[in-house]
Amino acid sequence: AQSVSQHNHHVILSEAASLELGCNYSYGGTVNLFWYVQYPGQHLQLLLKYFSGDPLVKGIKGFEAEFIKSKFSFNLRKPSVQWSDTAEYFCAVNAGGTYKYIFGTGTRLKVLA
Amino acid sequence: DTGVSQDPRHKITKRGQNVTFRCDPISEHNRLYWYRQTLGQGPEFLTYFQNEAQLEKSRLLSDRFSAERPKGSFSTLEIQRTEQGDSAMYLCASSRIVVQETQYFGPGTRLLVL
Numbered sequence: 451a452q453s454v455s456q457h458n459h460h461v462i463l464s465e466a467a468s469l470e471l472g473c474n475y476s477y478g479g480t481v482n483l484f485w486y487v488q489y490p491g492q493h494l495q496l497l498l499k500y501f502s503g504d505p506l507v508k509g510i511k512g513f514e515a516e517f518i519k520s521k522f523s524f525n526l527r528k529p530s531v532q533w534s535d536t537a538e539y540f541c542a543v544n545a546g547g548t549y550k551y552i553f554g555t556g557t558r559l560k561v562l563a
Numbered sequence: 564d565t566g567v568s569q570d571p572r573h574k575i576t577k578r579g580q581n582v583t584f585r586c587d588p589i590s591e592h593n594r595l596y597w598y599r600q601t602l603g604q605g606p607e608f609l610t611y612f613q614n615e616a617q618l619e620k621s622r623l624l625s626d627r628f629s630a631e632r633p634k635g636s637f638s639t640l641e642i643q644r645t646e647q648g649d650s651a652m653y654l655c656a657s658s659r660i661v662v663q664e665t666q667y668f669g670p671g672t673r674l675l676v677l
Contacts, residue, residue: 551596
């Protein structure tokens with residue numbers, strides 16, 4: 451069965467620190483990959499997505515992610531976080547000819563001002 | 564796009580009662596999805612519709628759960644004889660049938676079963 455692992459459940463950073471959140475998936479075929487963010491009290495919003503092509507994808511608010519096929523990974527990065535990045539981040543995979551998404555358990559990021 | 568809307572946003576019910584949630588997708592989105600999210604977990608797929616046809620159901624969707632999308636627009640999710648384990652956030656998402664299809668999520672309905 452497909453699964454998604456997010457290794458860091460809670461991350462605390464100071465403003466201006468760099469961020470990298472890990473995401474690994476288990477599926478050997480073609481995958482579509484997504485990162486969603488949920489700010490406090492708000493609904494899930496799409497940060498970025500990968501379908502094909504350049505494995506380094508850029509999203510909103512300065513976020514980027516790199517798809518490394520050999521490592522089954524799609525890590526999220528941001529060079530300098532802001533207090534407003536405090537949120538929960540979810541990695542999701544869509545694969546195997548189905549349209550459903552498989553989500554990781556999420557990473558709660560807290561950025562200290 | 565006005566976004567996916569869900570109603571109600573919160574529901575408290577007693578064990579054994581039936582509840583129904585509504586989802587209005589983004590206009591012209593053909594696919595509509597239901598997910599369930601419990602504390603500390605990511606959303607888990609329940610079912611999805613393409614227009615009015617329900618094309619996939621998760622094994623999480625027990626016989627007490629039923630979903631409909633009668634006219635291919637809004638959808639309802641009903642839970643019969645609710646149990647405390649049904650307490651969760653129920654999320655709806657919709658998407659347009661395109662090559663790079665992306666799901667857009669609503670605010671969710673938070674259900675608490677007492």
